[in-house]
Amino acid sequence: MNLGTQVEESTLLSTTESVCPVCLERIPAERVAENDAVFLRKACSKHGVFKTVIWRGLASYQTWGGETRVSSPPPVCSANVAKGCPFDCGLCPDHRQHTCCVVLDVTQRCNLNCPVCFASAGSSAQPDTTLEEILGWCRTLLANGGPFNIHLSGGEPTVRHDLPELIRRIRALGFSYIQLNTNGVRLALDEEYAGELKDAGLSCVFLQFDGVTEDIYEVMRGRHLLETKITAIQHCGRHELGVVLVPTLVSKVNTSQIGDILRTAMMLAPAVRAVHFQPISYFGRFPGSPDDDNRITIPEVIQMIAEQTAGQFKTGNFYPASGENPYCSFHGKFWLYSDGRIVPTVRPAASSCCGPAPQSNLVQLGATKQASGEGARRAQRFVAQHWAIPTQAPSTSTDALDGIDVSSLDAFLKEDKQSFCISGMAFQDAWNLDLDRLRECFLHVLSPDQKLVPLCAYNLTG
Numbered sequence: 001m002n003l004g005t006q007v008e009e010s011t012l013l014s015t016t017e018s019v020c021p022v023c024l025e026r027i028p029a030e031r032v033a034e035n036d037a038v039f040l041r042k043a044c045s046k047h048g049v050f051k052t053v054i055w056r057g058l059a060s061y062q063t064w065g066g067e068t069r070v071s072s073p074p075p076v077c078s079a080n081v082a083k084g085c086p087f088d089c090g091l092c093p094d095h096r097q098h099t100c101c102v103v104l105d106v107t108q109r110c111n112l113n114c115p116v117c118f119a120s121a122g123s124s125a126q127p128d129t130t131l132e133e134i135l136g137w138c139r140t141l142l143a144n145g146g147p148f149n150i151h152l153s154g155g156e157p158t159v160r161h162d163l164p165e166l167i168r169r170i171r172a173l174g175f176s177y178i179q180l181n182t183n184g185v186r187l188a189l190d191e192e193y194a195g196e197l198k199d200a201g202l203s204c205v206f207l208q209f210d211g212v213t214e215d216i217y218e219v220m221r222g223r224h225l226l227e228t229k230i231t232a233i234q235h236c237g238r239h240e241l242g243v244v245l246v247p248t249l250v251s252k253v254n255t256s257q258i259g260d261i262l263r264t265a266m267m268l269a270p271a272v273r274a275v276h277f278q279p280i281s282y283f284g285r286f287p288g289s290p291d292d293d294n295r296i297t298i299p300e301v302i303q304m305i306a307e308q309t310a311g312q313f314k315t316g317n318f319y320p321a322s323g324e325n326p327y328c329s330f331h332g333k334f335w336l337y338s339d340g341r342i343v344p345t346v347r348p349a350a351s352s353c354c355g356p357a358p359q360s361n362l363v364q365l366g367a368t369k370q371a372s373g374e375g376a377r378r379a380q381r382f383v384a385q386h387w388a389i390p391t392q393a394p395s396t397s398t399d400a401l402d403g404i405d406v407s408s409l410d411a412f413l414k415e416d417k418q419s420f421c422i423s424g425m426a427f428q429d430a431w432n433l434d435l436d437r438l439r440e441c442f443l444h445v446l447s448p449d450q451k452l453v454p455l456c457a458y459n460l461t462g
Contacts, residue, residue: 036057052295097441102452104151106153114221167200177388188231188232194238209229230268247261251295258305283460318422336418429460
């Protein structure tokens with residue numbers, strides 16, 4: 001089926017490939033501009049034409065991806081090119097990016113049953129993978145180019161009674177950064193549990209945090225949880241365990257609280273190290289059917305941050321990825337001063353984690369060139385240095401915390417300034433999947449057959 005270069009008032013920007021959201025067959029796709037928005041348009045010979053908004057703000061779309069990248073296939077590939085992307089993941093030689101972070105699903109159980117859940121957790125009675133099996137996964141990662149940053153996920157990992165021991169054993173294998181994806185329920189119930197996880201070697205808590213009023217949690221999580229979240233953060237802070245707040249953004253539900261979430265995060269710093277926004281994607285459990293009215297794109301999140309903080313954070317403070325595909329994420333790093341000032345950092349060229357090309361803004365980007373493999377390595381270092389609470393003096397590296405004495409949390413609290421990061425990631429689903437983006441993904445899931453699969457491909461359902 002020929003989509004053509006013009007349909008109604010659409011203007012063809014570029015071509016790619018995607019999948020049919022019904023049968024998941026790989027099909028040609030086009031990025032087209034209509035008025036001030038960019039859409040992914042595709043046609044399946046069996047199921048018709050589909051069009052999904054992927055960016056609102058044509059000018060920013062055309063300049064946001066201005067950085068030039070050098071394709072860098074993974075150093076170890078466990079799959080051959082046979083059926084083509086996205087069906088050869090393993091990774092295969094057609095992938096264009098090294099691994100930065102690996103998600104390990106250590107349980108399918110959960111102590112909540114959220115109406116919004118990327119993993120559709122708690123719906124399976126499948127028994128937990130054993131500790132020794134998970135350590136076997138980690139040895140596979142070492143053989144595939146690791147160690148990488150590890151994200152323990154599920155399900156809710158804290159329902160495993162052996163989680164501290166699991167973290168300790170993964171650390172012993174040589175993985176220096178381990179992050180826990182959690183709803184925070186157990187961390188709130190048992191303060192000493194945070195200490196156990198810290199002592200075992202946990203680096204950071206990636207905490208589900210959707211808003212600052214209970215009505216938000218009632219809609220998105222099925223129960224009141226705000227007090228639980230705050231208590232979990234306080235317990236982590238007392239044990240010097242860094243926290244990243246992770247709001248899932250749902251249109252007309254919690255997008256009006258973006259500024260309040262950021263203000264809450266800054267009040268709870270330095271225990272809270274960052275806020276990482278995730279606009280809702282249509283896989284797992286989600287309310288309603290996918291439609292453009294409810295899609296939230298990256299420039300809209302950035303604009304809402306600026307508007308809802310009265311310009312404390314400006315659109316020009318945020319940058320695209322330098323390692324993964326630029327249209328996957330945004331990032332900004334700031335200094336919070338004791339006198340209340342918020343100062344954005346000046347970014348060097350080809351910087352780290354979700355981070356930028358040179359000094360730039362939402363509407364204009366300069367172009368740089370770097371090997372993608374180096375982008376993944378920089379991202380690993382950035383996350384480890386900024387999402388965990390530093391517990392020892394930084395090195396003299398330019399990637400360190402600018403010489404701040406952070407030998408203990410008490411010393412950290414006494415410093416004149418502390419780092420604070422704001423970022424976001426737009427996950428893909430069957431409607432907006434762009435295989436060019438997928439091939440540059442550096443966030444991977446280890447599948448049950450021990451293959452590395454880009455997260456957006458792993459969660460792909462029709």
